[in-house]
Amino acid sequence: MSVAIENFVKAIYKNDKNDGKNTKPGNIAKKLGISNAAATDMAKKLAIKDLLHYEKYQPLQLTKKGEKMALNVVRKHRLWEAFLFKTFDMSLHDIHREAELLEHETSDFLANKISDHLGNPKFDPHGDPIPNAEGEITTKDHSISLSETEEGKSYTISRLMSDDKEFFEFCAQNGLRYGNLIEVVKQFSTNKMTQLKINSNTIILNKDFTSIIYVNEIN
Structure with a gap:
């Protein structure tokens, strides 16, 4: 299969399973940096190949064959x-x-x-x-976003759900790394910010960060 086809089915899979976004052709087009028309055309072609189900104005759904390719x-x-x-x-x-x-x-x-x-x-x-x-x-994934954590509890970082360079640079500079231990000091519900302690340092993160950093509670 071509790179374009592999990227298309992967984008549908990730939108559906990981990112919490719907899989309408317009959203897939935005993710891949292509036009809506190109995404719709690709969806129709892949439906013929039995890689996905296409219905006008509806989210795209991978078939078992398409999901196997994406995985x-x-x-x-x-x-x-x-x-x-x-x-x-x-x-x-x-x-x-x-x-x-x-x-x-x-x-x-x-x-x-x-x-x-x-x-x-x-x-x-x-x-x-x-x-x-x-x-x-x-x-099995039992993680929750940092924005959902409770004050006074400790967690380990389980996922960093982004591909943004500056986000990863910030995480590296502040010890926000998969498997590292953090303590939630305070949740600022009105301003949607989280204060946490990591490696003896205290930092405050806004919702843009806390919604894409996932953690597991330490029992």
Whole structure:
């Protein structure tokens, strides 16, 4: 399949599963940086290939065949992120950018070799789950956004849901990294801000950040 097709089904999958956004062609077009007409045309073509269900004015839905393709691309992307992060200590933004290119040039054979080399990781450095070779996500996600946390409780960072360079630079500078421990000091409900402590430092984040940083409560 072409890069354009793989990116299209991946965008539908991520919008549906991860980003909480609907999958109408206009939203997919915005995500991919293409025109609405191009997205609609692609959707009609992929419906003929049995990769998705298309109905005018309705969200796009992947078929089982389409979801399997999307998960295969996602698996390769996240394995490359894990490999680049571990091997070269690259930034979270850089590993995402490079994985966007490498995912389309990677055979299933090489993906399995990378996974074996890394010890078959369940998550990438952003905290996103890595599908297995059968296209299954075997982990359960019980995380909540930082904006939903409670004052006085401690959490571990489980996901950083962004591809923005400045966001990742800020996270790196302030110790906001997958697996790190944080303590929620105060929730400013009126101003939608969260004060937290990490590595003995206190920082305040607004809703733009707290809505894309996910955590798990420490029991």
